Amino acid sequence: MQHYTMNLTLKVWRQKNANTPGDFQTYNVENISSEMSFLEMFDVLNERLIEEGKEPIAFDHDCREGICGMCSMVIDGKPHGPWAQNTTCQLHMRAFKDGDTIVVEPWRAKAFPVIKDLVVDRTSFDRIIQAGGYISVNTGNAQDANNLPIEKKAADEAFAAAACIGCGACVAACKNSSALLFTSAKVAQLSLLPQGAPERKTRVVDMVAQMEKEGFGACTSTGACEATCPKGISITNIARLNKEYLWATLTAE
Numbered sequence: 001m002q003h004y005t006m007n008l009t010l011k012v013w014r015q016k017n018a019n020t021p022g023d024f025q026t027y028n029v030e031n032i033s034s035e036m037s038f039l040e041m042f043d044v045l046n047e048r049l050i051e052e053g054k055e056p057i058a059f060d061h062d063c064r065e066g067i068c069g070m071c072s073m074v075i076d077g078k079p080h081g082p083w084a085q086n087t088t089c090q091l092h093m094r095a096f097k098d099g100d101t102i103v104v105e106p107w108r109a110k111a112f113p114v115i116k117d118l119v120v121d122r123t124s125f126d127r128i129i130q131a132g133g134y135i136s137v138n139t140g141n142a143q144d145a146n147n148l149p150i151e152k153k154a155a156d157e158a159f160a161a162a163a164c165i166g167c168g169a170c171v172a173a174c175k176n177s178s179a180l181l182f183t184s185a186k187v188a189q190l191s192l193l194p195q196g197a198p199e200r201k202t203r204v205v206d207m208v209a210q211m212e213k214e215g216f217g218a219c220t221s222t223g224a225c226e227a228t229c230p231k232g233i234s235i236t237n238i239a240r241l242n243k244e245y246l247w248a249t250l251t252a253e
Helices: 036-049 124-130 151-164 168-175 180-191 200-213 224-228 238-251
Strands: 003-013 023-033 102-104 114-115
Touching: 023 036, 036 114, 114 200, 124 180, 124 200, 151 168, 151 180, 168 224, 180 200, 180 224
Parallel strands: 003 102
Antiparallel strands: 003 023
């Protein structure tokens, strides 16, 4: 693939904190390599801003390997940018053309308040998991794997649900800021496996209650969450959660 450089215009959301109004500020970046990642391009911009004595742009990142989900940016209206099943840190500048104007925003959701600029507080996801995303394990030696036979279909579906990295792109993409894809992935991950059986009923009820408490919106099944998920989490998990929730409430003791 041919390497080339480009000049770009960035319109970046700047906001001091959740209580301060924000706005878009325009930056020109020059001689950007097509092989840079999107975050490396921001590194270059921030180095220039620091050299000029200006406040660098705050953005979240960690692994830069598409694993942790920290790199939460809405790029030209799409969480994680134009490439399908891709995180922002794995988005490369060859996705854009010389002279492009790129609009960069944070996740937009009541339950994800802005900390600064492009960084949002996603601890609401942590509280959903804490409400029920655990299993009870008896003390003693672990059982041999072949003592816990699991149907391959169930194992594959549980593994697929477990691929969720909790980035919040599903929330940012949803017109209602629903967290149901995230929550359903965490519920499905455990409800499909025998290890998750002891808390199966209480888990789904408690996690849904916490999700609603955090202020996430309702699901209207538009499919935007699945379309933008960097790990391709299926909305069939939402149907599974609804079934689990109905079963848990109808059979509650």
